[in-house]
Amino acid sequence: MPTKLYVGNVSYRATEEDLVKKFSEAGKCLSAKIVLDTFTGQSKGFAFVEMATENDAREAIRQLNRTAIYGRGIIVSEAQLPRARSEERGRR
Helix, strand or coil: CCEEEEEECCCCCCCHHHHHHHHHCCCCEEEEEEEECCCCCCEEEEEEEEECCHHHHHHHHHHHCCCEECCEECEEEECCCCCCHHHHCCCC
16 A cells, blocks of 8 residues: 655755655655645645555655755655644634
């Protein structure tokens, strides 16, 4: 079952291909998506990476958390499910 990871502190120079290559060192990486600003198209400095299995995802967290890509130490953790916008603003 594929597992999605959150990757923070991603260098603005990094590409999705860079992330796939890096995460493939830890296991089978299915995809990487860098989140872009809607108006400028600039990277927001974080991404989501999909690993093939839970074991691959755990290994990626273990091996790659705090490692550098283009001089910036990335933060790797399991992605959380999106919350409803009303929850983010403290409404119920």
